Amino acid sequence: MEIISTLGINGPLLIAQIVNFVIIAGVLTYFVYRPILNLIDARRESIRKSMEDVDRIEKQKTEMEEARKVEVRKIAEEAKKMLEQAKGDVAKEKDKMLVAARKEADDFVERGKRQLDAERTRMVSDVEKAASSLVIRLTQTILEREFTAGDQDRLLKTLEKSISTPAHATK
């Protein structure tokens, strides 16, 4: 008992100190510990979710990248096929066009030849006509000087007869 009084141990004071502690523990728990721990938990949870989202997005990105690669490969193959087909079509078309052009050129040449022949024939005929008329006039002029009217008629008729026959027919 003496030690208790020496140390000043006092029941009501002891209880008061316990109550003090309980009050301050309550205040700190209500105003500080609980909100801060909840906040930290919420922040951790948010970070965890964010990390999960990052992982998910990363995974999605990888999948999309893979899908894109597959798609690009498909498109490249299709494009290659289309290109080859187009090349084939172009080659066929080219051949067709070449054949048509060649044919047209041949036709054109043929037509030109024909026109040239006709032109030449016409020119030869014209030349022949002009030459025969010139010969006749020349002969007439000479005959008027040298021969009588009867000789002239006879000679002219003979000449006309020989001229009216084409030159190439006489060969």
Place this chain on the structure above:
Amino acid sequence: MTTLETPTLASELITHIGIFELRNTMLMAWIAMAILAVAALSIRATKYKRVPGRFQTAAEMIIEGLFNFCDSILQDKRVTRIAFPLVATLFIFILLSNWMGILPGVGSITVEALHNGHAVRFPLFRSMNADVNVTLAFSIISVIFTQVLGVVSIGILPYLSKYFVAPWKKPYLIGTFVGILEFIGEFARLVSFTFRLFGNIFAGEVLLVVTFFFVPYIMPIPFLGMEIFVGLIQALVFAMLTLVFIKMAVTAHDHGEHPSTSSGSSRELDQPHPA
């Protein structure tokens, strides 16, 4: 010539409020409570934003640091969550009161009162933990909380089986004897808790009084620094020992039959936490 007046073991009575004795350590306790309450309300006033300011960041750092410290010893988030308010309050309250004990004015501002018919002067403020009532109150809270948590965690019978081992069960009489020692140890813990803190803080007060009396200038500074350190260490020791005893209390005793599961934790606390 002035005489050296060392602090008495008991705290000094200032006045009576009804039947209640208002002592100088109680005044300090109220001041410490007021400081903590104001700090708590100031932290609350930050409204706990998701993007914290400096003050909130500092508070979060302290609380998270203490929580991680508790969890590193208890190694069970759920038990830590239950024990944390008590342990953190013990640490903060003891630390603050220890450091307040070396503030200027504490021990040096005196009041006069009649004691056994004689007018005596005694300090108006005195370090809280230099009063056995305070340290005993902390110890009682700590020990009772530990026992309650132990019983709640592993059940009343397994908990009692730590202390009361039948002599015909393994390890026979040794187990019985050790159980009795552990039972006595629970009470010894109360005493050791009380007097470790009281002894350290009271001794520090006496040391400072003696130092200030003999060499009032320069010389007390290292001792003040040491008291700051001692105050921190004592708060840490009290909190850590409480944690260690809680850990021991919530761990089931297996009498060496299943060594691999000896560190198994609480029974009820391991169940899923209600939303």
